Structures are given as structure tokens and as C-alpha cells.
Amino acid sequence: MASNRLAQFRVFGKKIVAVGRNYKAHAEELGNKVPEKPIIFTKPTTSYLSQGHPIKFPPGCNDLHHEVELGIVVGKKGYQIPEEKAKEYIGGYFVALDMTARDLQLDAKKNGHPWTLSKGWDTSTPAGEFIEKDKITNPQNLQIWLKVNGEMRQNGNTADMIFSISYLISFISKYMTLEEGDVILTGTPSGVGGLKGGDVIEAGIGDVAKITFSVDKS
Amino acid sequence: MASNRLAQFRVFGKKIVAVGRNYKAHAEELGNKVPEKPIIFTKPTTSYLSQGHPIKFPPGCNDLHHEVELGIVVGKKGYQIPEEKAKEYIGGYFVALDMTARDLQLDAKKNGHPWTLSKGWDTSTPAGEFIEKDKITNPQNLQIWLKVNGEMRQNGNTADMIFSISYLISFISKYMTLEEGDVILTGTPSGVGGLKGGDVIEAGIGDVAKITFSVDKS
Numbered sequence: 001m002a003s004n005r006l007a008q009f010r011v012f013g014k015k016i017v018a019v020g021r022n023y024k025a026h027a028e029e030l031g032n033k034v035p036e037k038p039i040i041f042t043k044p045t046t047s048y049l050s051q052g053h054p055i056k057f058p059p060g061c062n063d064l065h066h067e068v069e070l071g072i073v074v075g076k077k078g079y080q081i082p083e084e085k086a087k088e089y090i091g092g093y094f095v096a097l098d099m100t101a102r103d104l105q106l107d108a109k110k111n112g113h114p115w116t117l118s119k120g121w122d123t124s125t126p127a128g129e130f131i132e133k134d135k136i137t138n139p140q141n142l143q144i145w146l147k148v149n150g151e152m153r154q155n156g157n158t159a160d161m162i163f164s165i166s167y168l169i170s171f172i173s174k175y176m177t178l179e180e181g182d183v184i185l186t187g188t189p190s191g192v193g194g195l196k197g198g199d200v201i202e203a204g205i206g207d208v209a210k211i212t213f214s215v216d217k218s
Numbered sequence: 219m220a221s222n223r224l225a226q227f228r229v230f231g232k233k234i235v236a237v238g239r240n241y242k243a244h245a246e247e248l249g250n251k252v253p254e255k256p257i258i259f260t261k262p263t264t265s266y267l268s269q270g271h272p273i274k275f276p277p278g279c280n281d282l283h284h285e286v287e288l289g290i291v292v293g294k295k296g297y298q299i300p301e302e303k304a305k306e307y308i309g310g311y312f313v314a315l316d317m318t319a320r321d322l323q324l325d326a327k328k329n330g331h332p333w334t335l336s337k338g339w340d341t342s343t344p345a346g347e348f349i350e351k352d353k354i355t356n357p358q359n360l361q362i363w364l365k366v367n368g369e370m371r372q373n374g375n376t377a378d379m380i381f382s383i384s385y386l387i388s389f390i391s392k393y394m395t396l397e398e399g400d401v402i403l404t405g406t407p408s409g410v411g412g413l414k415g416g417d418v419i420e421a422g423i424g425d426v427a428k429i430t431f432s433v434d435k436s
């Protein structure tokens with residue numbers, strides 16, 4: 001069954017396309033302008049992490065940030081997808097963390113360098129289990145939250161995305177073909193912050209899905 | 219046979235890791251500092267293009283640049299590979315073009331944004347056929363050249379890389395696992411420049427391999 005295969009997106013999918021600053025309050029909390037068009041970057045699939053394995057700091061990082069995001073799993077191949085057809089390309093969802101080496105990223109931004117090392121190291125994309133498309137009736141009205149050691153740090157709603165999921169699918173596919181099993185990370189609400197070794201992250205989408213990961217600084 | 223499978227790297231490989239400014243003269247020609255450590259970015263595998271198909275401009279680009287590069291095909295999985303063992307992870311080579319929307323990239327650099335859209339659209343990684351590892355005795359002493367409409371534009375030697383292939387494999391794999399079929403683009407020598415619709419690009423590595431691609435601005 002197709003949906004069964006799609007549940008293995010972390011095994012066969014080839015790319016993770018992520019969106020920066022897609023919630024106004026998050027753009028502002030980092031002192032950034034609210035973008036006029038989506039800020040797109042990619043993360044390698046070797047960055048996926050399953051529950052039960054710890055999140056690691058990459059080399060040179062001393063400021064590791066959590067960003068909880070709604071992950072979209074692409075259900076079928078498409079290129080130059082019209083916004084009004086975009087929903088047909090959603091195969092499912094998952095709770096994702098877009099872990100960010102904020103210090104490396106700030107350095108990259110200052111120097112006009114790519115974001116890859118600050119976003120793409122092994123363990124930088126902790127991911128929950130695949131959620132069937134039918135389980136979520138309106139992906140643009142979901143609570144999205146994250147706690148560190150039991151304390152709420154991020155608590156937003158996907159209704160507050162600047163660019164909707166359909167707009168993102170259409171925009172990204174103007175540039176690059178989306179393939180079955182590819183992933184779109186739709187941005188993080190405000191409340192991002194630093195982590196230390198031993199911290200425990202819980203995060204989720206409403207009461208549909210929840211993930212737990214620990215942080216290892218060794 | 220393993221080498222037979224590896225020849226299909228464009229079909230099953232999951233990532234393209236590219237290196238910016240790895241030849242001193244090229245860093246300087248764009249007014250950039252010679253980097254102290256490798257500048258790493260990724261391109262999606264949907265950007266591969268085979269001969270016989272035209273290179274396209276991405277949306278919003280009016281300054282499309284050619285960059286000829288030696289492509290390395292990773293032969294086996296590795297993480298935190300010591301520099302002295304790096305050669306064991308080379309599975310083969312190919313002639314690659316790291317097509318760059320220079321105007322989009324300059325804009326990204328100015329704003330501290332990721333490079334993805336300026337480097338990652340469909341057709342942005344034209345690639346020649348797989349070259350068996352044994353065909354090249356010393357990958358750090360190869361002429362690497364590119365002509366536009368018969369006129370030589372880039373003519374360098376891989377001996378002039380700032381960071382060697384072994385150093386790059388070791389450096390990249392400190393952050394992310396390299397998998398069989400992944401690719402490393404090792405940077406371009408000086409002489410990059412703009413293209414227009416109808417231009418024909420020929421490029422190659424010494425007399426080992428040659429590619430031809432046309433440019434379509436429609």
C-alpha cells in the first residue's frame with residue numbers, strides 16, 4: 001500500500017526542504033525582517049533521527065537551538081504545482097525538529113555563507129512517526145508545541161504561518177521537482193532557544209502526535 | 219558489480235555536497251576572501267541533468283553562471299572519516315557543472331540567506347558519465363576546462379584546490395554521514411561567467427572525459 005510505503009519516508013526519501021521564518025513572531029524574535037517570499041534551504045536525509053537516539057551538537061557548536069515544525073511528507077512527484085492543486089501532493093505529516101546550530105548559523109549569515117553546516121549535521125532532524133493524511137482534517141489549524149524539561153517553550157498554531165502549506169508546495173516546486181518521500185519543514189513558531197546536555201525535549205502537534213528526544217553534549 | 223551500481227549514482231544517490239571557493243583565483247575573481255575552512259552547501263539530486271537535455275534558467279534569474287567541477291562519487295558509507303583513509307571512500311568521478319544563478323546568489327549572500335534556490339533548481343547540476351576510479355591515477359593533477367561556444371573560459375588544474383579531496387571528505391563527514399552514491403563537487407577554477415540562451419557549453423577533465431550541454435532561456 002502506498003501509505004505503508006510512505007511511512008518509510010526517512011528510509012527512501014531524498015530531500016528535506018525547509019522554510020525559514022515562516023511565523024511572524026519567530027522572525028521578529030531573532031531580529032529578522034518578516035520575509036516577502038519563502039526562505040528555502042535543504043537538509044540532507046542523513047540528518048534524520050528516530051526516537052530513542054540522542055540529539056548531538058555538531059563540531060564547533062555551543063548554542064544548539066530547538067525549532068519544532070510541522071513536517072509534510074510529499075505523496076507523489078510534482079513540478080511547478082499550482083497552489084490550488086498542492087493539497088493533492090501531501091502524503092502525510094510528522095512532528096519534526098529543525099535543530100539549528102545558532103552560533104554557526106549566525107556566523108554563516110554574517111559572512112553570506114550557506115546554512116548547510118548549521119542545519120545539516122547527523123541528528124539535526126529528529127522526526128516522529130508518519131501521520132496518515134486523513135488523521136488531520138485542517139493542517140492550517142493545529143497547535144504546535146515544544147517543552148524542554150517539562151517547561152513550555154514554544155506554543156503556536158499553524159494558522160499563523162506566513163506562507164501556507166499549499167503556497168510553499170507551489171513555490172518550492174517552481175524551482176525543484178518534489179518526489180515521493182521528500183519532506184517539507186514548514187517553519188517554527190516563536191520561542192526557540194538554547195539547549196544543554198541532558199535536556200529532554202517533548203514536542204507535538206495538538207494531541208495527534210508527540211515526540212521525545214534527549215540532548216547529548218559530549 | 220559494485221562499480222556497475224555506482225554508475226547509477228544519479229538515480230539512487232541522495233545528496234550532492236558542494237564546496238564553494240576551493241580555488242584561490244576563483245575566490246578572488248568574485249571579490250571573496252580565500253576561505254580558512256571549506257564552504258559547504260548541498261544541492262538536491264533532482265538538479266542532475268544528463269547530456270541531451272538543456273540547462274534552464276530558474277525563475278527570476280538573469281545571470282546564469284557556469285562552474286566546471288570535478289565530481290566525486292562516494293563509494294561506501296562513512297562518518298568521521300580520517301583524512302588518511304578518505305581515498306578508500308572514493309568510488310569514482312565525473313565531470314560536473316555547478317550551475318549558479320549568480321544574481322540570486324548575490325542577493326542571498328547580501329541578506330544572509332541560504333544559497334539553495336540559487337544553486338538547487340532542476341537542471342542546475344549537469345553531469346557526465348561515471349568514470350571508474352581506476353581511470354584516474356592522481357585526481358589532484360587533472361586539467362579541468364570549460365568552453366562556451368568554442369571559446370575557452372575556464373582552464374585550471376585540480377592541483378590548485380585549496381582543500382584537497384581527502385581533506386574535503388574528512389571535513390564533510392565530521393558533520394554528516396556520506397553514503398554510497400552521494401556526490402561531492404570539489405569547487406571551480408577561475409573564469410566563471412554569464413550565459414545566454416542558445417549557448418553551448420563543452421567541459422572536461424583532461425582528455426579523460428568531456429560533456430556538452432546547451433542553454434535554454436525560455
Ligand SMILES: [Mg+2]
Binds near residue numbers: 333
Ligand atoms: Mg543550503
Ligand SMILES: [Mg+2]
Binds near residue numbers: 020021067069188
Ligand atoms: Mg526551522
Ligand SMILES: [Mg+2]
Binds near residue numbers: 316403
Ligand atoms: Mg561551485
